[in-house]
Amino acid sequence: MYWGFFDAMKRYYEPTVHxxxxxxxxxxxxxxxxxxxxxxxxxxxxxx
Numbered sequence: 001m002y003w004g005f006f007d008a009m010k011r012y013y014e015p016t017v018h019x020x021x022x023x024x025x026x027x028x029x030x031x032x033x034x035x036x037x038x039x040x041x042x043x044x045x046x047x048x
Contacts, residue, residue: 006013
């Protein structure tokens with residue numbers, strides 16, 4: 001069952017596997033970028 005799930009979902013998760021470098025700095029940059037985008041969205045939404 002485990003193998004079947006990953007085999008069926010392979011085309012969806014395979015591109016993300018290549019994006020993962022294992023370097024912590026890359027993950028921190030993504031975290032900061034997503035936090036900034038979310039903060040901007042909350043700020044703009046609160047300006048009405």
